[in-house]
Amino acid sequence: MRDATGTVAVVGTGTMGQGIAQVALLAGHTVRLHDVAPDRAAQAAEAVLGRLDRLVDKGRLDAEERAAAAARLHAHTGPDGVGDLADADVVVEAILEDLGAKQQLFTALEQVVSDETLLATNTSSLSVTAIAAALRLPGRFVGLHFFNPAPLLPLVEVVSGHATDEAAAERAVKLATTWGKTPVRCADTPGFIVNRVARPFYAEAFRVYEERAADPATIDAVLRESGGFRMGPFELTDLIGQDVNESVTRSVWESFFQDVKFTPSLAQRRLVQSGRLGRKTGHGWYDHTPGASRPEPHTARPCPAPEYAVLHGGLGPAAALPAMATEAGIPLRTPEASAAAEPTTTGATTPGDTTRHGCLELPGGALLRLADGSQPRGREIHFDLALDYRTATRVALAPADAASVADLAEATGFFQALGKAVSVVEPVPGMIVARTVAMLADFAADTVGRGVAGAGDVDTAMRLGVNYPVGPLRWCDDLGADWVADVLHHLHREYPTGRYAPGRALLRRKGAES
Known part of the structure; x- marks a missing residue:
């Protein structure tokens, strides 16, 4: 001027x-x-x-x-x-x-x-x-x-x-x-900062839906009430317009020469082709016609809290849970004390559960483990990542196929005793919040690593541009780049397409933490 x-x-x-x-x-x-x-x-x-x-x-x-x-x-x-x-x-x-x-x-x-x-x-x-x-x-x-x-x-x-x-x-x-x-x-660069880094927020939710692991209302609720996002991706794209959101996704994908990390959603494509563009047409993922009721997220019925839980090692980003359990009146035992008290019932009951490090073992023998990008196996029940477990109002659980109804009831009762609504979803690798946050962190690190923008500008852009509760790089630092990279490594093994292979910038960030 x-x-x-x-x-x-x-x-x-x-x-x-x-x-x-x-x-x-x-x-x-x-x-x-x-x-x-x-x-x-x-x-x-x-x-x-x-x-x-x-x-x-x-x-x-x-x-x-x-x-x-x-x-x-x-x-x-x-x-x-x-x-x-x-x-x-x-x-x-x-x-x-x-x-x-x-x-x-x-x-x-x-x-x-x-x-x-x-x-x-x-x-x-x-x-x-x-x-x-x-x-x-x-x-x-x-x-x-x-x-x-x-x-x-x-x-x-x-x-x-x-x-x-x-x-x-x-x-x-x-x-x-x-x-x-x-x-x-x-x-x-295609998408600049916000429209580039934000793609996984939509893509991972749509992928979970396409795998029939959960319905849109439940996915939205988990990302809001556990992940801390202001809106879920289904309600947000209905607000933006499915055609607008899908056009941005497709533009970025094509600009990156159809890189698999940016692949658009077929489910969203079909929604656009049907003319269900969101609020502006009265229908999208949800029905927005006058008088239409909003579908409720899946919420488990009340279950009794377990009598105790056995803590095996640290819980990483879920480190707040042991203290919360104690405050809620659920005694925590060490493995040694539990073996002495319950010698015939304690321990994993399937050959696949050879290690119990980093989990909570319930009285019936099921293992509560933070989602790590792998498919839950044996009698594992994975619980999703939360921005802050103390303030989160909902937690998602994904039981392995071998987990029993009684196992799931104990896991549900555990989190309900902590004051959380519980949504049970199908056992999908990385669940909902964990895979979304890991991918956002990877995209953000890649954006910085390629010299597109500085770390501070990326985090500022995502907080102010799309109202993320924390900048993805700050979130990565809080979780630990090693944890984020491990989640992506596990996802890459489950889906060996290259979509989830952690980028060099994230791996360098992990190396800097060592």
Whole structure:
């Protein structure tokens, strides 16, 4: 910017264009809204002013500020060009996601704006490098990827294309900061940070569903109430739109030359093909028609708490459980004390249970073990990962085929005694939260390892862009990269396609912990 309140042009007057215009307007800029369609820019300007009126009504903006903002907002219709934008210090484009259309627009803009004007695209799926390739001065071109709704969500991804000058990127960061946003820097890569790293959040849930391990309502509930995510992937994609979410997934997959780690979901594809796109069509994973009831997650009936449990070694990320069990009135025994007290009943009862390290043994002989990416075997009952076992309100259990009804009842009663709702799912490797978090950590580490973005920016982007409870790299550090890598190694053995093979960046992170 040549001055703190220079002119910002916003080209494209849809939802994102209007939101970006509102942000710039409230930051004190003169704003020029441009659209090629007759009357579209004027209608968008009226919509922006209507939002400002609502802010005044809520007491978040005073009437004088609203009047001053209205005086700085100008609508322009330019079917024959963008000459009215010649005085712009910054141009932000938010038109349709079409490479040719964007290149044509910016080529036209270069004919009228100053060589010092910062040119930015709000694209979420196209290459910033490719758009800039048509420009005379590609060094002043950046990606400014806002999240919808732009006035409310704080994150802006500042994307440097192959030819972007560092000065232009720094200028974009400063601009976003003066607008009250939190900018993160990244290189031009498919999906940038958020849409790249977030793919497993959807993909793993859909995979669990496709394997018929659990229904959407149960998977959503486990990820919310155990994993700490604000929304589950089924309800979130219904909100976003199944077509929109699937399009992003497919775009990233194709941009990475159909890398198996990014493979789209066939179940979601069928949903899109059926026209069930989510809330906007009344049906998606859920029924959103008026009066439709929301399906309840599977929740086990009350079971009595076990008389005691035997602790075999440490429980890793579930280390809080022994103290919680003691507080809930379930005595914990050492293996030696248990053998002396119950010599005829203690111990694994199948040949497959040759080691009991890292588990809780129940009175009947079943072994409660934290999901580690392997298929539960013998009389094992795996329990899912939780963000915080003390605050989690739900825990998922996956019994091995040899586990009895009585075994499952004891395991259920154990967690119910700790105050948790229990969802029983089919025995799928990695369960729900554990496999999702492990994959998110791997994707995040890979993003940093390939120089796309710094670790702090990746974690910030995922917390602010998609409301994750913890940044995936911080989560990885809390769990231990060795634990995360082991989960992925086990998953890779169960599904030897390459999808779950831990990346080099995660393995290096694991090595650094040694």
